[in-house]
Amino acid sequence: MSDPLFPDGTCTQQHAVKNRYQTEIFNMAETHSLQDMRQQAAVAAKVFVQRDYTSGTMCQFQTKFPSELETKIDKQQFEETIRTLNNLYAEAEKLGSQSFIEGCLACLTAYTVFLCMETHYEKVLKKIAKYIQEQNDKIYAPRGLLLTDPIERGLRVIEITIYEDRSFTR
Amino acid sequence: MKPGGGCSSSTGAQPPLCPGRRSRNPRRKWQVFPGRNRFYCDGRIMMARQAGVFYLTLVLILLTCGLFFAFDCPYLASHLSPAIPAVGAALFVFVMGMLLRASFSDPGVLPRATPDEAADLERQIANTTKSHSTGCSKPPPRTREVLINGQTVKLKYCFTCKIFRPPRASHCSLCDNCVERFDHHCPWVGNCVGRRNYRFFYLFILSLSFLTIFIFAFVVTHVVHRSKRTGFLTTLKDSPVVVCFFSVWSIVGLSGFHTYLISSNQTTNEDIKGTWSKKEGKDNYNPYSYGSVLTNCCSALCGPLPPRSAAQFNSIYLYSCDQDQCIQSTKFVLQAAATPLLHSDPVVLAPLPAKTATLGGPCAYLAPAQPSLPSCTGDVLTPRDAAAVDSRCSHHLHLHHLHHPHRFASPEETPCSTPQGALPCPAHMHLQHPPPPLPPPPAPYDPITQDALHEDSVRGLVKLSSV
Numbered sequence: 001m002s003d004p005l006f007p008d009g010t011c012t013q014q015h016a017v018k019n020r021y022q023t024e025i026f027n028m029a030e031t032h033s034l035q036d037m038r039q040q041a042a043v044a045a046k047v048f049v050q051r052d053y054t055s056g057t058m059c060q061f062q063t064k065f066p067s068e069l070e071t072k073i074d075k076q077q078f079e080e081t082i083r084t085l086n087n088l089y090a091e092a093e094k095l096g097s098q099s100f101i102e103g104c105l106a107c108l109t110a111y112t113v114f115l116c117m118e119t120h121y122e123k124v125l126k127k128i129a130k131y132i133q134e135q136n137d138k139i140y141a142p143r144g145l146l147l148t149d150p151i152e153r154g155l156r157v158i159e160i161t162i163y164e165d166r167s168f169t170r
Numbered sequence: 171m172k173p174g175g176g177c178s179s180s181t182g183a184q185p186p187l188c189p190g191r192r193s194r195n196p197r198r199k200w201q202v203f204p205g206r207n208r209f210y211c212d213g214r215i216m217m218a219r220q221a222g223v224f225y226l227t228l229v230l231i232l233l234t235c236g237l238f239f240a241f242d243c244p245y246l247a248s249h250l251s252p253a254i255p256a257v258g259a260a261l262f263v264f265v266m267g268m269l270l271r272a273s274f275s276d277p278g279v280l281p282r283a284t285p286d287e288a289a290d291l292e293r294q295i296a297n298t299t300k301s302h303s304t305g306c307s308k309p310p311p312r313t314r315e316v317l318i319n320g321q322t323v324k325l326k327y328c329f330t331c332k333i334f335r336p337p338r339a340s341h342c343s344l345c346d347n348c349v350e351r352f353d354h355h356c357p358w359v360g361n362c363v364g365r366r367n368y369r370f371f372y373l374f375i376l377s378l379s380f381l382t383i384f385i386f387a388f389v390v391t392h393v394v395h396r397s398k399r400t401g402f403l404t405t406l407k408d409s410p411v412v413v414c415f416f417s418v419w420s421i422v423g424l425s426g427f428h429t430y431l432i433s434s435n436q437t438t439n440e441d442i443k444g445t446w447s448k449k450e451g452k453d454n455y456n457p458y459s460y461g462s463v464l465t466n467c468c469s470a471l472c473g474p475l476p477p478r479s480a481a482q483f484n485s486i487y488l489y490s491c492d493q494d495q496c497i498q499s500t501k502f503v504l505q506a507a508a509t510p511l512l513h514s515d516p517v518v519l520a521p522l523p524a525k526t527a528t529l530g531g532p533c534a535y536l537a538p539a540q541p542s543l544p545s546c547t548g549d550v551l552t553p554r555d556a557a558a559v560d561s562r563c564s565h566h567l568h569l570h571h572l573h574h575p576h577r578f579a580s581p582e583e584t585p586c587s588t589p590q591g592a593l594p595c596p597a598h599m600h601l602q603h604p605p606p607p608l609p610p611p612p613a614p615y616d617p618i619t620q621d622a623l624h625e626d627s628v629r630g631l632v633k634l635s636s637v
Contacts (some may be wrong), residue, residue: 057351
């Protein structure tokens with residue numbers, strides 16, 4: 001049997017290399033499982049969690065559980081995610097002594113200080129991005145859902161993509 | 171945007187270009203920005219379309235200060251105190267800094283709704299209209315009411331941006347954008363004044379009023395001082411008198427007005443429309459005010475400065491392309507893993523049109539769902555090519571070299587494979603790329619709604635969200 005991929009090697013060498021190759025591929029496939037699911041699945045629907053303006057212009061999202069997700073995820077889990085996000089955004093926009101000092105320092109240096117350091121808001125946004133990824137990896141992706149970081153939508157909505165349940169074999 | 175690259179089978183409309191190659195500039199988000207703004211310095215500077223008055227402002231300030239420093243300062247420094255020009259210079263630098271910052275910043279533009287979001291909103295509106303309709307022909311105005319701190323606020327629907335505007339946001343017709351906490355469009359500054367640049371605008375007019383009063387006062391001092399020695403007419407002959415009397419009052423007046431607005435936490439828009447005035451109703455009050463003047467001032471001037479939320483204009487637009495690359499190569503991997511490694515033809519790594527002249531690497535946008543990927547190029551990528559692609563396209567790509575002596579280039583050598591884990595290409599991309607000073611670049615704004623393109627953009631979004 002001549003393996004067109006390995007035409008030059010001897011039989012044993014071929015098999016050894018091929019086995020190694022297959023192992024590598026399977027390892028890669030495993031690490032790509034998240035993406036695999038997504039690329040195998042098609043988008044079934046999108047749910048948009050809107051902003052909650054009852055406390056003013058602060059960035060808060062509605063914790064109301066959308067009906068489309070009823071079969072997909074636990075209500076408590078979803079509310080927990082939204083509530084954590086709301087707390088993180090509240091922390092970003094908090095008017096505390098830290099933000100006041102940062103603002104004053106920035107004003108005195110004619111805002112050149114932000115060339116060297118990140119604003120508090122940016123730091124929290126990074127935290128939020130990490131949290132959303134973590135939630136996606138642990139909770140939402142296994143259920144065929146995906147949260148989109150609201151910053152990508154101008155902090156207007158949390159977009160939740162529902163993927164079709166299409167199982168695939170490896 | 172025409173499909174780029176050598177791949178004729180691509181269905182996408184955005185031009186896939188390798189960011190590593192500088193022969194053609196990659197399309198950035200700001201290049202496809204739908205509003206009427208001008209961008210400079212690779213998207214870092216954002217201004218309105220008509221910036222003529224801004225240049226006039228610059229000229230006036232530079233001219234006035236230039237004349238002051240040239241004619242009055244030498245006399246004042248020598249006869250009164252050298253601190254005078256020093257303070258003047260400091261004020262001048264601060265004024266210019268604030269002006270440029272106010273003019274060049276993104277005022278807080280809200281990104282327009284994605285097609286999915288717009289469709290979802292339309293569906294919701296249609297449902298509410300259906301439930302309320304009584305057969306009337308005219309569609310009701312699209313508004314939503316929210317209760318903010320006990321005050322009912324109407325959110326209006328923006329037909330251009332296809333969103334319900336957040337409270338205090340307004341659509342600027344000059345810039346054709348919805349802006350958060352919209353104050354006004356200032357032609358002198360050449361930009362809208364909104365949430366992100368209001369404090370710069372306020373500091374600009376405040377410092378400018380100090381500067382004009384300073385210059386006015388010291389010019390008068392200079393004239394008076396000199397006239398005592400040489401006589402009034404000789405003084406006027408020797409140095410031009412910079413009279414900024416009228417500008418002093420208009421700028422001081424504007425500063426005073428904005429100080430009042432800040433202390434009551436209102437925008438110019440709200441004040442002019444009388445949104446929160448008692449004339450509208452006895453119970454009408456401003457729900458955004460914190461109650462105390464000090465807190466209002468602190469929140470306006472020292473509050474946290476939100477980053478650009480309309481998705482980092484200087485980030486690369488093509489992330490969805492790269493995602494596809496990853497997806498395609500992953501698909502290939504799965505295919506290979508699922509079936510025995512026996513192909514009748516050599517394994518073709520279509521995602522890498524390395525042979526094409528226009529681009530290399532992970533940036534090719536391909537038609538989706540092609541498991542065997544008969545590529546546009548139909549080439550077998552050799553390790554040598556992979557290396558070339560690597561060096562040409564992305565120095566950041568992790569190539570998991572198998573050190574095969576064979577001609578076959580394993581999928582591991584495809585630019586997008588990251589066996590290490592969940593971090594897809596764009597993570598590497600934006601780590602190595604001249605990083606925008608802002609949070610990770612998100613999914614591209616995609617106004618085009620071709621199905622395949624859309625689906626892949628979604629996949630791209632998926633990838634990006636996992637970063």
